[in-house]
Amino acid sequence: MVGDLVRPVIFWFRRDLRLAENPALTAAVATGRPVLPVYILDDDGDGHPHGAASLWWLDKSLRTLDADLRQCGGRLILRRGNSKAELLRLIEQTRSAHVFMNRRFEPEAFARDADLAHTLKAVGVECHGFNASLLAKPGTVLSGAGKPYRVFTPFMKALLQTLPERPATPAPDTVIVPAGPDSDDIDAWALHPSSPDWSQGFDWTPGEAGATAVLSVFIKNALGDYAVGRDIPGRRSTSRLSPHLHFGEISPRSLVWAVRASASQGHVAPAQADKFIAEIVWREFSAHLLHQFPFMSERAFRPEFDAMPWRRDPEGLTAWKSGMTGYPLVDAGMRELWATGWMHNRVRMVVASFLVKHLFIDWREGEAWFWDTLVDADLASNVQNWQWVAGSGADAAPYFRIFNPVTQGEKFDPAGHYVRRWIPELRALPDRWLHAPWTAPGTVLSEAGVKLGYTYPRPIVDHSQARARALEALKVVSSRSRDGEQNGVFMREGIVRP
Numbered sequence: 001m002v003g004d005l006v007r008p009v010i011f012w013f014r015r016d017l018r019l020a021e022n023p024a025l026t027a028a029v030a031t032g033r034p035v036l037p038v039y040i041l042d043d044d045g046d047g048h049p050h051g052a053a054s055l056w057w058l059d060k061s062l063r064t065l066d067a068d069l070r071q072c073g074g075r076l077i078l079r080r081g082n083s084k085a086e087l088l089r090l091i092e093q094t095r096s097a098h099v100f101m102n103r104r105f106e107p108e109a110f111a112r113d114a115d116l117a118h119t120l121k122a123v124g125v126e127c128h129g130f131n132a133s134l135l136a137k138p139g140t141v142l143s144g145a146g147k148p149y150r151v152f153t154p155f156m157k158a159l160l161q162t163l164p165e166r167p168a169t170p171a172p173d174t175v176i177v178p179a180g181p182d183s184d185d186i187d188a189w190a191l192h193p194s195s196p197d198w199s200q201g202f203d204w205t206p207g208e209a210g211a212t213a214v215l216s217v218f219i220k221n222a223l224g225d226y227a228v229g230r231d232i233p234g235r236r237s238t239s240r241l242s243p244h245l246h247f248g249e250i251s252p253r254s255l256v257w258a259v260r261a262s263a264s265q266g267h268v269a270p271a272q273a274d275k276f277i278a279e280i281v282w283r284e285f286s287a288h289l290l291h292q293f294p295f296m297s298e299r300a301f302r303p304e305f306d307a308m309p310w311r312r313d314p315e316g317l318t319a320w321k322s323g324m325t326g327y328p329l330v331d332a333g334m335r336e337l338w339a340t341g342w343m344h345n346r347v348r349m350v351v352a353s354f355l356v357k358h359l360f361i362d363w364r365e366g367e368a369w370f371w372d373t374l375v376d377a378d379l380a381s382n383v384q385n386w387q388w389v390a391g392s393g394a395d396a397a398p399y400f401r402i403f404n405p406v407t408q409g410e411k412f413d414p415a416g417h418y419v420r421r422w423i424p425e426l427r428a429l430p431d432r433w434l435h436a437p438w439t440a441p442g443t444v445l446s447e448a449g450v451k452l453g454y455t456y457p458r459p460i461v462d463h464s465q466a467r468a469r470a471l472e473a474l475k476v477v478s479s480r481s482r483d484g485e486q487n488g489v490f491m492r493e494g495i496v497r498p
């Protein structure tokens, strides 16, 4: 009996790399037993291995988590390999009968968790699942007819009604980890890039303390003007919390509570806090949609868009990836992405629209590049936003709305701070021509040291022609959609869960 009491419980860290506001960890510690905190790097576990920038982040986040656990008297056990096999090994080593974890809701990960719970049950081990990554569990926010929402605003209304107003759960004071199970050496995992190290410009502080600090700075400096400021890429006016949220270093509930508290104490107008919460709910909408419509990471949410006759254009794709399209706002965004692992949301929309509408390249190519290069790469948010821009997603931008990269630049970067930062070769060009250098007179270009086609590319595609080509394709697709709706072929309801 005494032996049974000291059998530890396993706490499996996943997308919840934090100690505070972590319901599964709180429950594991509350058992009163020793807790074995483990992170398993399962390269192929859910069909979507981490991209390179995400591995950069994970490396630092895990080191910080280990240091945080050591502050509470614990440590982090690292394992690399198949999650199920590694957990079974740990269970055998420790004779543990309980695994605590916060659940993941992406379709493959969700299915894997269900399979794992069955396997563990068969060997007498109980799995305890919680939700730490979302405001509400997918499947719990449904329309009056009991169906998933496909439109954002009613989804947001319904979701916000489910939000509990409860105090945050602090990090545990102590985590007693049993002696014994050894950990992999994180240095041996070599997650940080080498030869070359392309991460020199990554200016982030992964980890729970980093996330909390970022939130405080955002609330102090930018929340008060968020509704307008969030669209200006040349200013630090959004939170930059997305990678922290993705890795679970901070909980979305903590964010909602924090900005509401700031509003109720009169530091910011409630409308600013509400706007920020609406963005958190977009993240939620994406996660719920992907959970309910698992096919959307591979195929168009609106099936008629699967018939889009995408172009194969390796040269255009390379120009886009390397920030050499000749459209300054697009190029600035792609260079920011490469240099920092992040890109401003307004510019993400413009570069994504440029790829799918101007170059007419399949959104999945862009989604894959973002997946590899973003530190906040997140399956649900990435897929849903790409489909939103492409017009094929739920509550998407209409296909005929084609972002004009020149007017977007003039509107959201009028003084050129953003473009000049990322495209030094255009720095001396006056504002008037900065977003369309090919329209500048020869003398202006030469005074600014710009030689089009040499120091900076000419546009790889003409805006008006590209726009006309995209609209033509849309006409074909939407006429198929009308036919489909008549004969039932393209009706969505039947393929919700293929």
Ligand SMILES: Cc1cc2nc3c(=O)[nH]c(=O)nc-3n(C[C@H](O)[C@H](O)[C@H](O)COP(=O)(O)OP(=O)(O)OC[C@H]3O[C@@H](n4cnc5c(N)ncnc54)[C@H](O)[C@@H]3O)c2cc1C
Pocket (backbone or CB within 6 Å): 230, 238, 239, 240, 241, 242, 243, 245, 246, 279, 280, 281, 282, 283, 284, 286, 343, 344, 345, 346, 348, 349, 352, 370, 374, 376, 377, 378, 379, 381, 382, 383, 385, 386, 389
């Ligand atoms: C083509 C495209 C791909 C994207 N891919 C990703 C991705 O892989 N991972 C990711 O986290 N976001 C993605 N986004 C959404 C958005 O661009 C980022 O979440 C945002 O830029 C992060 O910066 P922030 O933390 O400063 O945002 P803030 O403006 O401070 O917003 C706060 C939080 O709200 C959430 N959020 C904001 N906008 C959106 C949105 N449109 N969709 C979903 N959640 C949102 C994020 O979690 C963000 O951290 C993508 C957007 C586009 C257009």
